[in-house]
Structures are given as structure tokens and as C-alpha cells.
Amino acid sequence: MARPPLLTLQDIALTFGGTPLLEDASLQVGAGERIALVGRNGSGKSTLLKIAAGIVAPDSGRRFMQPGATVRYLAQEPDLSAYASIEAFVQTGLGPGDDPHAGRIILEGLGLDPDAPTTKLSGGETRRAALAHALAPDPDVLLLDEPTNHLDIAAIAWLENLLEERRKALVLISHDRRFLETLSTAVVWLDRGHTQRMERGFAEFEDWRDGIIAAEEEERRRLDKKIEQEQEWLRYGVTARRKRNMGRLRNLQALRQERRDQRKQTGLADMQIGAAERSGKRLIIAEGLEKAFGGKPIVKDLSLTVMRGDRIGFVGPNGVGKTTLINILLGRLQPDAGTVRFGVDLKPILLDQRREGLDPTMSLRKAISPSGSDQITVGQTTKHVAGYLKDFLFTPEQFNTPVGALSGGERARVLLGRAFAMESNILVLDEPTNDLDLETLDLLAEVIADYDGTVLLVSHDRDFLDRTVTTTLVAEGGGKWSEYPGGYSDMLDQRGAAPTEPVGNEKREKAPKKDAAPRPAQQKKVKLSFREKHDLETLPAKIEALEKEIAEMSERLADPNLYAKDPKRFDALTTAITEKQTEREAAEERWLELEMKREELAG
Template identity: 55%
Template sequence: MAPPLLHLKEIGIRFGSEPLLKGAELQVGEGERICLVGRNGSGKSTLLKIAAGMIEPDSGEHFLQPGRTLRYLPQEPDLSGYKTVLEYAEAGLAPGDDHYRAQYLLNVLGLEGNEDPAKLSGGEAKRAAIARALAPEPDILLLDEPTNHLDLPVIEWLEAELKQMKSAIVLISHDRRFLENLSRVTVWIDRGVSRRNEQGFAEFEAWRDKVFEEEEKEQARLSEKIRQEEHWMIYGVTARRKRNMRRVRELADLRQQKKEHRGPQGTVKMTVSEAETSGKLVSEAKGIGKSYGGRPIVKGFSTRIARGDRVGFVGPNGAGKTTLLKMLTGELTPDDGTMRLGASLEMVTLDQKREKLDPNDTLASVLTGGRGDMVILGDQSKHVMSYMKDFLFTPEQGRTPVKVLSGGERGRLLLARALATPSNLLVLDEPTNDLDLETLDLLQELIADYSGTVLLVSHDRDFLDRICTSVITMEGDGLWREYAGGYSDMVAQRGAGVDAKREAKALKAKARQENAEAAEPAKPAKKSGLSFTQQHRLKALPDEIAALEQKIAKAQKLLEDPSLFSANPDRFHKTTQQVGKLHELLDALEEEWLELEGLAEGA
């Protein structure tokens, strides 16, 4: 068996009175794809920083094979000290690395390279950091929440790029679909120790539940053994004559073992305060439009949202999702068309950027609105400290300021406040950011039980699939369209992400061509031409492509019928699969046409 590229052994580290990690291990082999999972605050990011050599543990061993390269992608990249984004990206390269690859990756990720790092948004900074980490094509990639702040086209591109890389990867992410598609090994950090399963994230939950089940059985056996030993100690004949000191010591050890056992971390208990039922109609748009600076953000969009619908909004960053959402909820007036809102709407919004939290406010004050110590939940009230425990906050945190919270804790606090406010319309803007997987599961269950309407903006494909009854996505040039079903249904109907992938392919081809031209001296043009068969094929392809586009348009028109999904789900799913296959065939024909056209132009 080949030695590991990286091995962390018996890692221990303490922050404050309690140890964060105690005896944790991480072993990374050649080309392995490992996902690192665990609750918020369990020590995942700390272990990754120890692996990257950024933190020195209190105890344990750190081994990296000599000559091997390692790159680390932080959750919050720091670009300070660099004049341009390109300079920052190239700083991750080693002597002998291809410097053009940094520029190529920046371009694919939507950056030019001459941007001022101080003026980047969170998403742009993350994309620059991804380019820096991937450019050297290292032996080991350590990625901490790489999909945070990224939109769907970039997430799908990154997933495809990581799949084809030869690097070993250790990955932390809250994006289930991303983890399932990339991981082959799972390392679970739980109560300071690590457990390893030679299966990907898709099998994690079943494995975790089995571990907890075995642990419960073991604790039951331990309790029974203590009971038997205590009975012997008090009533045993031998004990009345003389004490068996060995059994006394064993009983003391058993009691200490039970005392020191830490059960699984608490679970979030979510309840939602529901207002009076709204009318059947929640929002109706007819031909609405909005433009900024002459650029159409939304154009001629119509929809009808009814009580109980769960509608997802997807698209690239800057596409106008928030603008459309604000028009549909009455916060923004459209330039064109008409909007109608239902009766008795009580809306609560979960803010993506956490800006609605006063950093100097205490947790208790945020949840009570500064009014007493009770949280009102519908027609009931609950003490704020008890309500905080439902969201995994300790009583000691009640009087601490918001500014000391981590991103995940802020997310939980916003959830707690939003769900305590009576509502029949929930507007969730990126609610999955920084939440651990167990909290996401409970949020999903809560939304499923919520009798009101949910409008959801998210880049989390799995969450969209689990929640949505329909998805609204940008088609380009201000056009938006609604598709029945979740994210995967929408992908099958329209081929989401195809445009982004084509752009990446084109840039990659361009990069190869420019590299080849730079490496080789100029040569006289060589004549080339098409064979008779290729010429015939080039003439026939446009008609085939047009016919295929007509078939796709016809099938999509059928899918646009809002009654199809409920009236004939089998036909809906068959048509959805057909559209997906037609899109794949269309891509192949277009690539064939481009290749032949290129050969013809070179003649």
C-alpha cells in the first residue's frame, strides 16, 4: 500500500476550557476525494488549517510527503497587499508552473485580472481565490466552503473542473449535491474525534445514524453493568465479608466512563409562528418589466403564485433575482405590466447578508425585540433562554453581542428570529449559507409543514429539489420563465448551465491555441479542406439543428402548461427526460458544425 501524501495523527487542540479536537486523524492518499463533515463548531475548518500548516496543534503529528505540493482555499480569502487580482492569483504558483493558467482560470470565472482586490465583492474574491488554488494543479487541494458566494453556473463549472483534476481533494461544504458528486471518502468530526468511512457523502447519513444507534446500545449496556455492580456492592455476600477491591475499582471506572460520555450534539428544534391564513391568491404578475440604465432586468414576465406554493428563483449573480422577487412581493413597482397581491399577507424575510442584525445587540434582545424575556410563538410564549437552546445557543450566549458570532451562528439566529414572527409568506434569500447539514434538514422539514407560501432564492441544487413546487429562472435579455418541479426538473427541460459550460470550453480551447502559438515558431499556412462527405455534412447540419430546435420548442411548450404536472405526472417526467436528451443531441450537433466550419475556414 502506497504511503499517504498527507497524514495528521492524534491531533489535539484546545480553545478555552474544552478541547476542540482530541486524537483526530486525517489521511490523504493519491487522488483521493474526501469530504470533511460535522456540525458547525465541531473543528472541521481548524483541522483543515492544521493540514495546511496554518495552525500548530497542541499535540499530534503532521506529515506531508517531501516534494509534494498543497494548496488551501479559505472560507474568507484575504487579498490585501496585492495590486491586482492577477498578481494575487499568480502568487499561488511555484517555479515551473504555467503562469498562463492563472489568467485562464480568472477569465473562465468572469474576472479580467486587472481588478483592484480592495473593490471586489464577496463572490469575486472567492472566484479569485479559486483561481489561485487551482492554477498550480497541486498534489493536494484543501477546500473550505468553495461554493459560498458562487452562483449556479460557477458552481457547476467548479464541480466539473474538480472532477477532471488529478489532485487529491479534501472538501468542506454545506452543498449536498456538490459533496455527493465529488466525494468518495467521508471523514466525520464528532465531539472532538474523527471517524472515517470509505464511502462518499451519499452514504453519510445512514452511516451516522448507525453509529448513533450502536452508541445508544453501548450506553444502555454500560448502565445495566453499573446497576449490576452496584447491586453486588450493596447486597453481595462477598461484599459483606470483605470488599473485592478490583470490582470496586471497576465500578468506579464504569461510573467515570458514563460521566465523561458526551452524547451527540443537540439538535435544532424549529417551530414557526404562523399568522392568519392568507387568501388563495398570493401574487399575480401580468407582463411586468423593469429596466435599469436602459438594460432590461425583467421583461414581460407573468405568473400566478397561490397559497402553499414553494417557488424557487435561480440564475447567475446579478441576473435580477432580487429585483423580480421585490416586484412579486410589492416592495418594488414594475415599469411595465400589472401586479396584484393577495389579501391578508403577513410577510417575513430572511436576509441573506445578515445586514439586519445590529452587531452590538445581544442575542436575547434580537429574539425578543428588546421587550422582556419572552418570545411569542403564535398564541404561546416561551422564555428566550429556552428558545435559544432550540437553536443550539447556550444560556451564556444570551447576553453576548451579535458581532462575536460565527457565520453559521448568525444564520441560526436569523432563522430563530424569522420563525418567531407570525407570517403566512416566507421570503428566504440564500437561507442555506453557513448552516450545517442537520440544520438544513430541519429547515426543510419546517418548510414542508409550513401552511403558508415560500419564495426561495438559492444556489443550493439539492435544497431546491427538496423544497420547490416550481422554479423561476433567467433565460437571458431580461426574460424569465417558470418551470414545474424542482431544480433537476428545470435542468432537464432547458439544460441549465449549458451556456456557462460552453463558454468555459471556448476559453479553454482559446488558451490551448494561444499556448501552442507562443511555444512554436510561426509556420507557413498549410492548406486543408473538407472531404466530399464532410462538405455534405456541413450543408445538412443547419437543417438538422433547426428541426431539433423545433422539437425542443414544442416539448417545452407542452411543459409550460401548469396543469400538466398535476394532471399527468408520468407524461410530464417523460417529456422532461425527452427534452434533456434533445438538448444533449443539440449540443453534439452544434459542436460538430463548429468543428467542420473551422476546417472549412482553414481551407
């Protein structure tokens, strides 16, 4: 017997100024469902999630939460100034029945010090603290908007495991394709203000979406043909009659209005890169590089040759020095030791992840064409500025909009447009995937593949790395960098690491040792983590409580007259006892795993 959804949004409408953002949007979240909410940048995904959280009120429509159900929302820009430490902030998200130790466990997994003061946190650390605030209570419904932003690959893998282990409902917005494929069991597509739902995981979404778009295009062609036929009749048929067929005229007007009302599927960004003349075969030759800051080694005895056409991905945890290494290789920063030699006629261009190259007061048109010219030359093609902006999905109404008023995804597209319009033979992309929608990411990957130059890419997006790079350079810790041919998955195979294992993070216990690449079974922890010790101590009591609940429900179900007297109560008890049995089995399996690990470490 199907249970009612925990959270329901029905016929949601919301308008900000001109075109309605949401017109007929709906969302149903059942217990244990993991829903990927997808759509283009600016389609209203974040707004719909805020409506689901009760933060934004729609113009019309209905929001319903089951009584007693709990919901938590990942805040985009939390204010931590009122809290002395990160843990103090995270504790405010816990309810009376929540585990008081949960905050420290989550913070440990995200690589944050619970006792760290909030006054000196970076933007990425603040974002991770907000994620811990949402995760710690283990709510019935968890609403996550881009949770992988500012997380390194190790933290993303840890978060995947945590969310997979939980049996609560999840609604997820993310540009990380692999993250969505791993976690989602259903997809809600928000397109032109309306929602459509697919009861399968994200891996099958694009084929499903393309089928819908193809059907829409066929219907549009049919409608265009019908309009053409009616116009033909109007042009030649009416003059031969004394009376106009007003019903047919009204039909033509209705068809035209229907055609105008159809908001076409938003196009894909049309990206081209302005390639400079070819450089020499060897672009960068680095030998014996050394660099340290405050006694911490960033690069230690690294030799690397960058050839024309190479696509090198730089992988490692936040703060390990990926951007620093690229600046050394480009000659923007001097090494402490070693040499860097350059080929002839290098023309690098850098796409900065911090958007520092954009003046927030500058208009969109001026940001794309600083000279003020109406023409932009990209490669061998000259385009009008307006047409070029349309290629990057900007409307004519936005051309004079200040850059500071654009969304994060739109600012990312502005930077891409500026970078691709300049001549270059080395393209440096530092976290280019942040804030881009999945369709634009697909096209960006294709453009990089077609680029007649060299690419240096810093990214935590595993799927994007697999689709773009030919070599992966991994920070192993202690300043050591290892080079692996192929993409991210190829690198994992060569290292003998499982796909969900952290890579390149010396602080996390599962990271491979600096001079070896052992199989996961060969790795041995020196101690249990805080979370593992906590689970080992609390799981026996939890198992005992679950067994007591199961016994009580079994006793009530033993009543032979229960179904006849109260079939709804019988169905509810049957569902509940199945859930409790599944939960008990999972708890027993987890406890047994930890007990075996404890014995192994003790021995």
C-alpha cells in the same frame, strides 16, 4: 503496492478555552483521493483544514508532508489590497513549473475579469478570486473550505467539472450535498473532537453515520443499565454488610465517570415556524412587470400569480436580479411598468443572506427575544427562551455571547430562530443554506415542507431546491424569466439541459438562448474559449513529453534483473508508468475532442 500518503495528520489535539475542539483527530490524504470532511458547525472542520495547510499549529500531534509535494489552501477572507488587478493576485500563487496562463483560464471559468482592479470587488468576487488563486497552480493536495459559497449554479457546475478532470488530491468542506456526492471518493467525519473515515463517497455517508450513532446509543443504554444495577446494589446491599466492597464502589465511580466523559452526539435543531392566520387563495398577482437599472433589464414583461402554499425557487447567476424581483413582488420596490396586486392580510418575513438584521453588539438572548421576555410563542407552543435557543443548538454558556462573536453558521441559526418565531404567511429565504451544516439543512427542508404558508426561495443549492420547491423561476437573460413546474432537476429535464450545464447565465457560452430550449447537441459555440485554445496549442507537446517518459521507463523495466536487484524500484517504476499512460490517454482524448470542435466551428 500502496504508496505512502502525501499528507498525514496524526493524533491532532487543540483546545480553545474550555472543551477541547480536537482531541484525537487524524487525516491521511493519498495521491488522487477526493475526501469530503464533514461535521457539525463548530466541530472544528475549518481548523483541521488549516492545520493540514500548516497555517495553525496544534497543541499536540504530528503533521507530515511528503518532500516535494505541494499544497494549496482556499483562504476564507483574502487581502487583495496590495495587488493592482485580480490576475496579479492570482499569479502570486503560481510556482516556477506552473502554467502562467492557468490563472486567466480559471478566472474565465469563474466569471471574473482578470484585469479588473481589486479595489472595487464585492465579497463574492473576492471569494472567487481566492478560489482562482488556489486552483491555478494545480497542486498535489488542494484544501477547499466551502468553495461554492458566493458561486451561482453555473459556476458550481463549472467547478465540479474542473475538479473531476484533475487527478490530484482534494480535501473538501461543503454544505452543498450534490457537490459532495459528485466529487468525493472518501469521507472523514469529525465528531466531538475525533475523526472516523469511510472509504466510500458522500452518497453513502448518512447511512454509515446513522449506524455508528445507533451503536453508540445502544452502548449508552447498556452503560446506563449497568449504573442502575450498581446503584441498586449500593443502596440495599452495603447496609447488610459490615464491610463495604470498595472495589465495587470504585467500579461504580468509574462507570459514572465514563458516562460523564461520553460527549453525546450533538442534537439536531428543533425548528418550528409561527404561522399567521391563512391569507386568501391568491397572494400576489403580477402583470406585465418591467424593471431595469442603468439600461440593464432585470425584469421584462413578467406576469406571475403566487398562490397560497406555493413554494417558488428563484434560479439565476449572481447579479441577475433575483432579490430585486422578490422585492418587487413583495411591494418593497416599485416596477418601472406593470402592476402588482396583493391578497388580504399578507404577513411576509424575510431571512436576509447578508445578516444585516443582526446587531453584532447584541447578546444572543436579546437577538432571539428583542422584547426581553423569557417566553417565546411559536405557532401554538410557548417556550422558554433558553429552551428555544437549545432547539437551535446553542449552549447555556452562549446565551449572553455577543452576536458578533458567533460563527457564520451560528449567526445563520440565530436568523432562522428569529424568523421562525414571528407570525408569517409568506416566508422569504434569500440564500438560507450559506454556512449551515448538512443536518440543519435537512431539518430546514422538512420545516419548509411542513410550513402552512407560501415560500419564496433564492438558492444556488441544487439539492435543497429539489427538496423544497414546487415551481422553479429561471432567469434566462435579458430580463426574461421562465416558469417551470417542479424542482431544479425537473426544470433541467424540461429545458433539455444536462445536469452539469450552466443554467440562467447569459454570459456563459453553454447557456440556452433566450427564446429556445435546445438539446446540448444542438447548441453551437461561436468560438473556442481561452482555456480550450490554450489546451489545443499545448497538449501536443505534453503528449510528446509523456510518450518520451513512458519510453524511458519502459526501457528501464526491460532489464530482466531489475526486480531481483531492486524490487522497490521495480514497483515504483510500474506504478509510475501506469500513471503516465493514463495521463497520456486523457490528454490525447482531450486534444481529439478539441480538434474536432475546432474543425466543426471552422466548417
